[in-house]
Structure formats: structure tokens, C-alpha cells
Amino acid sequence: MRTSITGNETVNQQLFLKRYPQGVAGPDDFEVRESAIGQPGQGELLIQAHYLSVDAALRLIMRDSDEFLFRVQPGDLVHGSIAGQVVESNHPNYHAGDFVTGSLGVQSYAISDGTGLEKCDVTEVPLSAWLGGFGVSGLTAYFALIEECKPQPGQTVVINGAAGAVGSMAGQIAKLAGARTIGITSSQAKCDWLTNELGFDEAINYHEGNLYEQLKVAAPERIDVIFDNVGGDILDESLRLIAMRGVVLLCGSTSQYPAETMQGPRNYIWLGTMRARLQGFVVFDYVDRYAQARQRMAQWIRAGLLKTPEYLIDGNVADFPAAFRQLYLGDNRGKMLVRLPPAR
Ligand SMILES: NC(=O)c1ccc[n+]([C@@H]2O[C@H](COP(=O)([O-])OP(=O)(O)OC[C@H]3O[C@@H](n4cnc5c(N)ncnc54)[C@H](OP(=O)(O)O)[C@@H]3O)[C@@H](O)[C@H]2O)c1
Numbered sequence: 001m002r003t004s005i006t007g008n009e010t011v012n013q014q015l016f017l018k019r020y021p022q023g024v025a026g027p028d029d030f031e032v033r034e035s036a037i038g039q040p041g042q043g044e045l046l047i048q049a050h051y052l053s054v055d056a057a058l059r060l061i062m063r064d065s066d067e068f069l070f071r072v073q074p075g076d077l078v079h080g081s082i083a084g085q086v087v088e089s090n091h092p093n094y095h096a097g098d099f100v101t102g103s104l105g106v107q108s109y110a111i112s113d114g115t116g117l118e119k120c121d122v123t124e125v126p127l128s129a130w131l132g133g134f135g136v137s138g139l140t141a142y143f144a145l146i147e148e149c150k151p152q153p154g155q156t157v158v159i160n161g162a163a164g165a166v167g168s169m170a171g172q173i174a175k176l177a178g179a180r181t182i183g184i185t186s187s188q189a190k191c192d193w194l195t196n197e198l199g200f201d202e203a204i205n206y207h208e209g210n211l212y213e214q215l216k217v218a219a220p221e222r223i224d225v226i227f228d229n230v231g232g233d234i235l236d237e238s239l240r241l242i243a244m245r246g247v248v249l250l251c252g253s254t255s256q257y258p259a260e261t262m263q264g265p266r267n268y269i270w271l272g273t274m275r276a277r278l279q280g281f282v283v284f285d286y287v288d289r290y291a292q293a294r295q296r297m298a299q300w301i302r303a304g305l306l307k308t309p310e311y312l313i314d315g316n317v318a319d320f321p322a323a324f325r326q327l328y329l330g331d332n333r334g335k336m337l338v339r340l341p342p343a344r
Contacts, residue, residue: 012037013317015078015106020064024258024328027321029062030078037109045089047100047110049082050343053131054313054323054336056164059257078106078320083120083131085342094119101130106320108340124298125308127343132335133169133308134294134301140251140283141169142293145177147286148279149225149247153178156219158238161229161254162203163190165335168309170227170251171200176305179225182218184211184234193333198307212237222246222274230255232263239267246276258328309334314344 011034021029040046061070061079072079083101086094091114094100102117104110120130132138144166151157157174161167162183171194174181183194183203191203202218204211215223215238222243228235231253242248248271256262271278286293300306311332313323320338327336 010037010108011035012107012109014108015317015320017062017072017074017076017078019074021059021062021258024325025059025062025321026325030321032318038111040088040090040111042090044111044113045091045094046087047082047084047102047104047112048087048342049084049104049108049110049340051083051128051131051340052106052317052320052338053081053083053135054320054327054338055080056254056257056327057252058324059328079103080106080320081131081136082107082110083127083135084110099127099130101127101135106317108317125301128310128312128335128337128339129308131337132165132310133306134297135335136283137165137335138169138297138308139286139290139293140166140281141173142297143283143286143289144227144249144251144281145170145173145225146293148281149227149249151177151179151225154180155224156180156182156221156243157225157227158182158184158215158219158223159227159229160184160206160234160238161252162194162200163333164229164254166251167227167229168194168198168334169306172198172306174225174227175199175201176300182215182223184238187331189331190333198309206234212240215241225249227251228253231265232256236265236267239265239270242270242274242276244274244276246274248276248278250278250280254328311336312339313337314339316340 016031018031062072081103086098099120099122100117125134157179159167159170163185171181181200183200194200194203204214223241224243224246226238226248229252232255
């Protein structure tokens with residue numbers, strides 16, 4: 001057993017998938033195992049996790065299908081990103097005490113050979129933000145909007161999943177681009193948060209009233225950009241209002257990830273009539289430009305123009321499954337993270 005950098009004797013807690021989930025995953029689908037913390041070999045480093053990233057897309061890859069690039073099968077370590085601190089290093093580029101982030105699985109300690117690892121400068125933003133607004137969520141919002149949608153001042157941008165990790169960043173960046181920004185989310189409290197805290201022009205609760213009628217009122221000039229995080233019926237109602245030569249950015253389809261059979265868009269006919277574009281997107285295409293985007297985002301953060309909202313669950317690896325379920329069904333706003341003891 002090793003003494004952790006926080007001074008506590010501890011073991012490595014790891015989360016494994018027990019069975020393929022039905023519907024939204026829950027604690028019974030996972031299993032926590034404890035083992036001795038590994039010893040880094042030559043060219044490797046040992047990292048203690050401070051934060052576990054809770055990502056909606058995990059549900060998409062926990063299915064009995066080889067259609068997707070990644071797959072988590074029963075018995076596998078659950079796929080996920082962590083942010084933490086180097087405890088011990090035999091790697092020339094990393095030293096004990098460095099803050100890092102990487103896709104190293106849901107566990108409290110990880111050994112890495114440095115592949116895919118990023119060093120985190122925590123003087124600009126806190127470590128947690130490197131998994132959220134300053135990490136993949138923020139970069140997704142930035143590149144999807146700025147490079148793929150290119151919203152113009154005065155145009156109307158509708159973002160669904162607006163209170164989530166990507167959506168909350170996308171709304172703020174759309175506002176910085178001068179667009180009129182409308183968010184769609186699941187409760188009045190989340191709507192109030194979007195307009196009062198993040199500066200969205202309007203927010204619509206999709207559980208309340210008729211979504212299409214509410215969108216028609218909020219976007220009388222039709223919608224130039226639909227930033228789609230959730231797909232399903234919410235995307236469908238928005239498609240009916242796409243503007244001439246509008247863009248539908250397919251960022252994610254959270255509503256469909258737990259479904260046995262996924263539902264594609266029904267109202268696609270409007271894309272033809274309105275000469276609109278349905279645009280696929282994967283943030284990893286922009287990996288060479290992350291540093292450039294972060295420079296610009298850091299300027300906005302410093303100037304008080306951009307927030308990196310996060311929703312922290314204090315716990316340990318065993319609390320990840322409940323947090324994941326809550327991500328789909330709960331009151332979360334911004335990036336959901338499990339905060340582990342060393343960060344508390
Ligand atoms: N293309 C890329 O490169 C890329 C990169 C990162 C993420 N993504 C995708 O972007 C999307 C958003 O990711 P995120 O990390 O920001 O997740 P998130 O929005 O923080 O969390 C998921 C949210 O989805 C909403 N949701 C869940 N079930 C729903 C349903 N049945 N109908 C409508 N909304 C539902 C909930 O918000 P409400 O309370 O508002 O319903 C929930 O909080 C995901 O689909 C993810 O896979 C894509």
C-alpha cells in the first residue's frame with residue numbers, strides 16, 4: 001500500500017461495467033473493485049485523480065454493438081477522463097506535483113505512459129475546468145460554433161441541452177459572437193439560470209407547453225443555427241423553424257443514447273426547402289488548435305465575459321454511477337464532475 005500525496009493510506013478504486021444497461025444506466029450496472037496502486041515502470045507516471053468527468057456519451061458506448069469507435073463491455077474498466085496530480089514519475093516530461101488530464105478510465109489512480117495526456121496550467125483556470133469549460137466541453141462549443149456554424153451578429157442561435165456542459169458554453173460563445181441566443185432545457189430553474197447567470201436572451205422549458213409554439217414566439221425570424229446536443233423530438237420541433245441557409249450542428253444526441261432503437265429526425269424535409277445544412281462534428285478534428293482556442297477563451301474568462309460552470313458531486317469512485325444517472329435526470333447545470341477527496 002502507498003501513502004497518497006494527501007497523506008492518506010489508500011488503494012486504487014476502479015469502476016467496472018457489470019452488465020449492459022437498460023435505459024439510463026444506474027448503480028446496479030457497475031461494480032467497484034479495489035486493488036493495490038500500481039508502480040509506474042520506465043517511461044511511465046502515476047497520477048492521483050482529483051476529478052472524474054461525467055459524460056453523457058458514456059451511455060452511447062455501453063451498448064452491445066460494435067457500431068461505435070469505442071465500446072465498454074461488461075468486465076471492462078469504465079471509459080472516462082480524469083484530472084489529477086502526478087504522484088511519481090519515471091517520464092522525462094512529467095514531474096511529481098504536475099497537474100494533468102487524460103482519458104484514463106474511472107479510477108482513483110492511473111498509470112500512464114504520457115499518451116494523450118495534457119499538462120494543466122492551473123494558474124489561469126482551476127483544474128476542474130480542464131475537464132469542463134476549458135476542456136473538451138468548452139472546446140466543443142467553441143469549434144462547433146465559431147468554425148462550423150459561424151453565427152453572425154443578429155442571427156438567431158437555438159441551443160438544446162443548453163444547461164449542460166457543452167450547451168452552457170455554446171450559449172455564452174454565441175452571445176460573444178453577437179447572436180441572439182435561445183436555450184432549451186428541462187425546468188424553469190434551469191431556464192432562469194441560463195438567462196440570469198449566463199446571459200442567454202431566452203430559455204424554453206421543454207416540459208412546459210408546446211415546444212414548437214414557444215420556439216415560434218422566441219424566434220420570429222426563424223432559426224439560423226440549431227446547436228443540437230440532444231436530438232429526438234426537441235431537434236424535430238426546431239427543424240420546422242430552420243431559416244433559409246441555416247445550419248444544424250449535430251454535436252450529440254443525448255436523448256437517444258439510452259434508447260434501444262434510436263430515432264432519427266422526422267422533419268428533415270425543412271432542410272431541403274430552406275437550403276439548410278446538416279453538419280456533423282467531432283471536436284478531435286481540431287486537436288491541433290486547442291491551444292489557440294484556449295488563448296481566446298482565457299482572454300474572455302479574464303475579462304469576465306465567459307464562465308466555466310460546473311456541478312460538483314463530492315464523493316469517490318463508487319459515487320460515479322449515481323452521478324451518471326443524475327446527469328440524465330437531475331438538476332445539474334454546467335459540467336458534472338465527481339470531486340474526489342484530494343480536491344476537497
Ligand atoms: N461532437 C463532439 O465532439 C462532442 C464532444 C463533447 C460532447 N458531445 C455531445 O454533446 C452532448 C452534450 O454533452 P454534455 O457533456 O454537455 O452533456 P450534458 O448536456 O452536460 O448532460 C446531458 C444533458 O442532456 C439532457 N438530456 C438527457 N436526456 C434527455 C432527453 N431525453 N431529452 C432531452 N434532453 C435530455 C439533460 O439536460 P436537460 O435537463 O436540459 O434535459 C442532461 O443534463 C452529448 O450528446 C455529448 O455526447 C459531442
